[in-house]
Amino acid sequence: MTLIISNADVEQVLTMGDTMEALERAYGDLRTREAVCRPRIDIQVPASADGKTYQWGTMEGGSMRGYFAIRMKSDILVQEDRGGIPTEEKYCMRPGRWCGLILLTSIENAEPLALLNDGIIQHMRVGADGGIGVKFAARENAEVVGMLGSGGMARSHMDAFMEVRKIKKLQVFSPTRANREAFAAEMKAKFGIEAVACDAPEQVYRGADILAAVTDATEPVTDGSLIEPGTHIVVIGGSGRPDPKSVARIDVSLRFGDAPQPWGLPEFGKARSRLTYAAMTEELAEKHMSPDARRGGRKALAEDRVVWLGDIIAGKAKGRTSDSQITYSERGNLQGNQFHAVAGRAYELARAAGKGREIPTEWFLQDIRD
Amino acid sequence: MTLFINNDVVARVLTMKDTIEALENSYRQMASQEAVCRPRVDIQIPTSDENKIYQWGTMEGGSQSGYFAIRMKSDVIYEQEYNGVVTQEKYCTRPGLFCGLILLTSTKTGEPLAFINDGVLQHMRVGADGGIGVKYMSREDSKVVGMLGSGGMARTHMEAFMCVRNLKKLQVFSPTPANREAFAAEMRAKYGIEVVVCDNPRDVYRGADIVAGVTDSAVPVLNGEWVEKGCHVVNVGGGGGRPDGKTLNKVDVYLRFGNAPAPWGLPEMALEDEYITYAAQPEFNSNFKMKRSGKRGHGAALPDRMITLKDIFSGTNRGRTSSAQITYSERGNLQGAQFWAVGAVVYEKAKAEGLGNEIPTEWLLQDIRD
Numbered sequence: 001m002t003l004i005i006s007n008a009d010v011e012q013v014l015t016m017g018d019t020m021e022a023l024e025r026a027y028g029d030l031r032t033r034e035a036v037c038r039p040r041i042d043i044q045v046p047a048s049a050d051g052k053t054y055q056w057g058t059m060e061g062g063s064m065r066g067y068f069a070i071r072m073k074s075d076i077l078v079q080e081d082r083g084g085i086p087t088e089e090k091y092c093m094r095p096g097r098w099c100g101l102i103l104l105t106s107i108e109n110a111e112p113l114a115l116l117n118d119g120i121i122q123h124m125r126v127g128a129d130g131g132i133g134v135k136f137a138a139r140e141n142a143e144v145v146g147m148l149g150s151g152g153m154a155r156s157h158m159d160a161f162m163e164v165r166k167i168k169k170l171q172v173f174s175p176t177r178a179n180r181e182a183f184a185a186e187m188k189a190k191f192g193i194e195a196v197a198c199d200a201p202e203q204v205y206r207g208a209d210i211l212a213a214v215t216d217a218t219e220p221v222t223d224g225s226l227i228e229p230g231t232h233i234v235v236i237g238g239s240g241r242p243d244p245k246s247v248a249r250i251d252v253s254l255r256f257g258d259a260p261q262p263w264g265l266p267e268f269g270k271a272r273s274r275l276t277y278a279a280m281t282e283e284l285a286e287k288h289m290s291p292d293a294r295r296g297g298r299k300a301l302a303e304d305r306v307v308w309l310g311d312i313i314a315g316k317a318k319g320r321t322s323d324s325q326i327t328y329s330e331r332g333n334l335q336g337n338q339f340h341a342v343a344g345r346a347y348e349l350a351r352a353a354g355k356g357r358e359i360p361t362e363w364f365l366q367d368i369r370d
Numbered sequence: 371m372t373l374f375i376n377n378d379v380v381a382r383v384l385t386m387k388d389t390i391e392a393l394e395n396s397y398r399q400m401a402s403q404e405a406v407c408r409p410r411v412d413i414q415i416p417t418s419d420e421n422k423i424y425q426w427g428t429m430e431g432g433s434q435s436g437y438f439a440i441r442m443k444s445d446v447i448y449e450q451e452y453n454g455v456v457t458q459e460k461y462c463t464r465p466g467l468f469c470g471l472i473l474l475t476s477t478k479t480g481e482p483l484a485f486i487n488d489g490v491l492q493h494m495r496v497g498a499d500g501g502i503g504v505k506y507m508s509r510e511d512s513k514v515v516g517m518l519g520s521g522g523m524a525r526t527h528m529e530a531f532m533c534v535r536n537l538k539k540l541q542v543f544s545p546t547p548a549n550r551e552a553f554a555a556e557m558r559a560k561y562g563i564e565v566v567v568c569d570n571p572r573d574v575y576r577g578a579d580i581v582a583g584v585t586d587s588a589v590p591v592l593n594g595e596w597v598e599k600g601c602h603v604v605n606v607g608g609g610g611g612r613p614d615g616k617t618l619n620k621v622d623v624y625l626r627f628g629n630a631p632a633p634w635g636l637p638e639m640a641l642e643d644e645y646i647t648y649a650a651q652p653e654f655n656s657n658f659k660m661k662r663s664g665k666r667g668h669g670a671a672l673p674d675r676m677i678t679l680k681d682i683f684s685g686t687n688r689g690r691t692s693s694a695q696i697t698y699s700e701r702g703n704l705q706g707a708q709f710w711a712v713g714a715v716v717y718e719k720a721k722a723e724g725l726g727n728e729i730p731t732e733w734l735l736q737d738i739r740d
Contacts, residue, residue: 090739
């Protein structure tokens with residue numbers, strides 16, 4: 001039987017510790033090439049005359065440890081202006097519903113093992129990456145987190161930071177007062193730390209050892225002029241990038257790795273955050289594609305200051321070399337290497353716990369060869 | 371509800387005429403940028419058996435007219451040699467079973483509409499392409515088909531040829547007498563045409579207006595010495611899906627349906643390759659003869675004699691210009707443009723007739739945003 005594993009199932013069995021362990025191992029395996037992945041590929045198709053866009057996005061990879069996974073997203077994107085901040089809204093079928101699925105297979109016999117909703121895993125893997133960045137690049141004695149954003153990603157990042165540093169204090173800002181206050185109260189209760197809901201974003205930076213911008217804004221939300229020496233920076237979300245002032249101040253940029261080049265095509269090995277194939281003319285693209293997609297995705301940030309995670313793990317390089325350095329961490333385009341590792345672990349745990357719905361594996365198989 | 375549509379249902383609802391129409395429509399939309407696809411991407415990972423490799427392969431594309439599809443294959447592959455003939459073998463979970471799935475979605479709402487086993491559809495789409503090549507390139511008065519091969523692909527190709535030309539005669543050869551006899555009897559009964567069973571490949575070519583090599587041989591099966599003037603050539607499988615060098619030398623006009631476009635903003639990544647392969651263990655050499663480790667997929671066969679369907683649709687080139695020309699057609703790396711188009715036909719008919727297994731679409735959706 002093939003398992004259909006829901007977010008509730010994943011949430012009950014998968015811990016942040018499991019996730020970080022699985023990912024660190026997968027990054028090591030990619031370095032030794034026991035694992036493989038390819039860059040994220042998006043397909044975009046105009047969905048309506050008023051600017052909605054269908055976006056299908058996939059990430060995939062697998063490892064000789066036993067699993068392969070593809071993560072698939074099927075959503076309608078809507079570009080919106082939220083109080084002067086351009087954001088990207090999305091839904092599948094109706095607002096409040098999204099479609100993100102992981103299909104997990106066995107590399108030993110090719111069997112389709114499970115279909116997993118990706119909601120929890122998605123938040124966990126992104127948070128875990130933030131935590132891995134902190135583990136290898138933040139100051140050992142980091143104890144104050146400054147956070148911009150108070151949604152699901154803010155929660156998973158706090159989970160991950162708590163795993164790797166003795167955090168004592170959180171300073172959080174997000175545009176809606178009720179949201180930031182609820183988040184601060186929740187973190188205070190959950191981790192027993194001091195948590196301050198800030199009335200202005202600049203308060204977040206003061207004395208922060210870790211600055212995490214975890215929003216879905218499509219433009220950078222950090223302000224590099226406010227970052228203090230010694231801070232480690234994590235940025236995710238629509239823009240996925242710090243502002244240019246922050247970038248200029250980064251001393252060390254920790255990059256986890258990149259998808260390898262395909263056979264015979266070295267030019268495809270040049271890291272891009274994504275490749276987008278679109279069913280539209282230039283004219284329609286103005287209305288339907290984000291600037292990032294139109295540019296062909298992002299290249300590595302602060303390339304001249306990059307330190308590779310694999311080199312740190314192998315003892316060949318150091319992350320931060322002084323307490324006053326400003327550091328930054330980002331994954332690189334190896335998202336495809338995350339899902340076989342984390343979904344593989346979630347599958348094992350869910351199976352052992354008797355979770356998930358079963359559908360006949362025969363539905364996925366056939367007796368006709370191609 | 372999301373449908374699981376098996377091969378029996380596909381065989382029941384999908385006709386060759388529908389398939390040819392759906393594909394032509396998709397190719398027209400590709401030419402006008404209303405539809406899009408990307409090249410096939412394969413992932414290869416060695417299994418614990420050194421003679422076997424896990425191969426995951428996908429093709430995808432979608433259209434403004436409402437559908438997107440990804441085709442996914444998950445198989446363990448290996449090669450076998452029998453009497454000096456190398457063949458590629460594959461299976462999923464156990465020999466005799468294969469995993470090839472199409473996930474169809476709506477580009478209007480993002481909804482995951484159906485999972486479709488790809489076995490029947492796969493044969494239909496390949497045969498239909500043969501038929502489209504014949505429609506645009508073979509002589510209008512073509513009457514005689516010479517065929518090498520008598521398997522599933524031979525059947526779908528005959529069906530497609532019958533849709534586009536008024537054929538009177540089939541000449542067939544395949545190595546096993548019982549197979550070619552059975553195929554001949556079947557074609558005679560099905561189409562009421564004259565069928566000659568050849569006991570050597572040479573006789574297949576005599577007087578043939580269309581020659582089709584449709585085998586799974588590891589080496590080219592056509593022999594250009596015997597291809598006669600005015601003939602149209604189709605070839606699938608066999609030596610990387612290409613005719614032999616002598617046939618290619620004699621071709622006057624080469625129709626390549628088209629190529630996947632470049633990813634947006636990255637014109638340098640435009641590619642004619644049949645597939646892109648990302649592999650774990652780059653040093654590992656499978657010694658496979660059919661898909662060689664480290665090698666790129668093939669591109670356009672004869673760039674100097676090439677026209678595309680876009681040229682034909684726009685009226686800038688009419689393909690064959692004399693009845694004496696030898697013509698050859700192949701798809702190009704547009705595979706991703708096929709599955710949404712043909713999958714949509716299958717889905718709409720299956721749904722209208724109440725066929726297929728259902729699972730709740732809610733299982734595939736979630737209330738957590740990424």
